[in-house]
Amino acid sequence: MQVPVELKIKYLKRRIQDIEDLRSSLELDDYSVAMKLGHQVKGNAVTFEFPQMANIGLEIESAAKKKDKERVKILVEKMESVIHSVKENFPGQLSF
Numbered sequence: 330m331q332v333p334v335e336l337k338i339k340y341l342k343r344r345i346q347d348i349e350d351l352r353s354s355l356e357l358d359d360y361s362v363a364m365k366l367g368h369q370v371k372g373n374a375v376t377f378e379f380p381q382m383a384n385i386g387l388e389i390e391s392a393a394k395k396k397d398k399e400r401v402k403i404l405v406e407k408m409e410s411v412i413h414s415v416k417e418n419f420p421g422q423l424s425f
Contacts, residue, residue, distance in 0.1 A: 332378050338422050340377040341412055344370070348412075351389075351405050355398055363393035363401050370408075381411050 347366050354362035370386025385408045392400035 332376070334419070337377055337379075338419050340373075340379070341415070341419070344382070344408065344412060348405055348409055351401070355401060355405075358396075358398070360393040360396050360401070363389055367391070367393055379411070379415070382408060385411065 347370075350362055351366060354360070367386045367388070367390030370382055371390060372383075372386075374380060374382035374386060385404055389401055389404045389408075392404060
C-alpha cells in the first residue's frame, strides 16, 4: 500500500520540527530527545517510505545512548540533508 502524499508531507514536517528540537536539546546536553526521536524514526520511517531515514534514526538512538554529541550532530545534519533531497518531490509544501 502506498502512503498518501499528504501523510508523507506531514511526516517530513514533523521531522523538520524534530531537528530543531534535537539541536536545542543537544545545547543542553539532554540526550533524551535524541534517544526518543531516533527510536521513533527507526521504527516508522520505512512505513512512510523513507527507508534511508530509518538507519539514521537507529544511529541517532545509538549515539545518544553513548552521549556522543558530535555524532548526534552529524546524524541530525544527515537527516536534514535527506529531507532536503526529497523536498523537491513536494514543491512548495516543505520549508526550512
